[in-house]
Amino acid sequence: MTEPQISPAADPPPPRRRRWLTPRTLGIASAVSAGAAAVALVFATQVAVQATSTPPDATSTPIAADSTDDDAPEKAGTPIEPPTQLPAVNDKLTGSEVEYVRYLGAQHPDFAAGRDVFGGDGMQFLSTDVAEPSAYSDGHRRLISLYYDYATDETVSMVVDVAAQTVESVQRAQGTQPAPTDAETAHAWQLLLESELREPVAEEFAGLTGGSALTPQSNEIELTAHSFSADAGTFGAEQCGIQRCVQVLAQVDGGAFLTTSTIVVNLSTQSVLPIS
Template sequence: MRRTMRRHLGKVVAGAAVAVAGTAVMVGITLPGSVSAQEPGGKGGGRSVQGTDGQGGAPAPGVVERAPAEGAKGTGGDPLTDDEVKRAERIALGRPQFAAGEDVAGGKGPQRLSVDLAEPDADELDDPDVPRRADVVFYDYKDDTLVTRTVDLDTGKVERTGAQHGVQPPLGPEENAEAARLLIADPLGAGLRADFKDATGKELTSPGQLMLTGIVYRAAQGAQPAVLDKCGEHRCVRLFPKIPNGSWIDSRSFVVDLSARKVGKLG
C-alpha cells in the first residue's frame, strides 16, 4: 500500500511553527490550528476540553445568545454599523473612481481592503458632537496604489483622499483566494496539487478547497528570481494553504505577484 502523503513540496507541515526565510527580514510565523489530537490524523498530545453536565462527562448543552439589534447608524465612538460600512464604501467609490480602478481579479473598481471608524481630528477630541467619519482603504491594481478616503457619514462627502505607492497592508481574503487560484493553475503549482490529492484523494481545482493564510512578500536584492523583483512595488503574497481538518501544505518557496499575475519560486 503506497504512502498517503508524498513529499512534493518538501513536506506537508504538521507542526505549529514555520520559519519564513528568503525575504529581506527573517519572519517567524506561527500557524494557527496545527494538526493535533483534535483533528483527523493528528498526533499531538493536546486534549479537547469540554464542558459537562456533571453526570459522567456528557457535553453540556450550549447556550447561544441572540446578537443585539444593530441600528442603521452608530453614535460617538461606536464601531461602524453594517449600514454605515456600505454607505461609506458607496460614497468613497464615486463613479469615475470606480470605472478607473481595478481589483485583484482584474475587475472594475479598486480592491476594498477595510472600512473603519476614523479617528477624530486633534481639535475635536473633546467635542461630544464630533462627526462620524469612516476611513475606506482600497488597493488599486491598475497602478499599484493604496488609496485611503475619509468619508463624512453625515454629509455624504469625501473629506480627504490619500494615495501611496510601495505601501503594502495585510492581505484580504479575496487576495489570498486569487493568489491560490493563480498558483493552482500555474505549472509551479503541480506539487501543491499533488500533495492535496495525496491527502484527500481529490483533485485541487479551486481556492475554495483550501483554508488560506497569506503574508505580503517584499523583494530583497538577490533573494528571489527576476520575476519577483518588483514585489513591494507590486503586491505579492506568500501563501500558507491548509487542508480543511488536515495538514498545512508547505508552499513557502512560492510567491505570487498579484499585480503581474505571475508565480515565482524562491531558491
C-alpha cells in the same frame, strides 16, 4: 523585509483570522484597517467590517465582512441612502453606514479610475474603520475606507465625512502592502493551481488525502495568506512590495501545510513565481 516562511512540517503560521474559502463568487473582505489621521496613511490589523447588513446589536457586535463581488455596495445599480441615524463619533461601525460609505466612495473619480484584483473597473475594497475623533474638531462622524488600486499599485485611504455625506480626502501610498483579503487570497490560490508550479503541490495534497485531486474547490483545504515583499536575499520576485504579491498558506484538514513557501503570486501581474 521578507515575512517568515512556513514549512509544512514546522511551526504553524502566526495566529490570524481564518475562513474556509469556497468556489462561490469571491468575497470582498477586510484583513486590515486604515489608521486614524486624515493627513497620513496608518495601517493596523483590526476586526473586519460588514458592508451588507446590520447585526441585531451593531454598537457592540463585531461585524464580519462577507459581501460578494456582485452585490458589493460599490456595484449597486441604484443609489444607497445614508443611514437614518448616525452613531456617536467614537461608536463602533454599523452595517448600514459602511454600506453607504462604500457606495459614496465608489462615486469618487479616484475609485472609478482604479482597477480591482480581477482587472475590473474600480479599486479593490479592503476595509473600513472609524476615524479617530480627536483628529477633528467639528464633532462629525468620519470613516476611513482602505482600497488597493491595481491600476497604479497604490494603497488608497479615503476619508468620508458621514454627517456631511462627502468624501473629504483621498491619500495614496506606494510600497505599502496591507494583508490580502479573502478575495485576493482565493484568486491567488486559483492562479497558483492554474500555473506550472502546481504539480508538486498537487502531488503533496494527493499524498496527504489518499489520492484526491487538488482543485480550487477542494473542501479539505483551509486558506490563509500574507503579503510578500522582496528583500536583498530574495530571488525571483524582486518587484514584490512595489507590486502586490502574496504567499498562500494551504492547510489540509486542519493538519499539515502544503509546501507553498517557495511560491509567490504577483497579483499585480497575475503571475506565479518561484522564489529562492
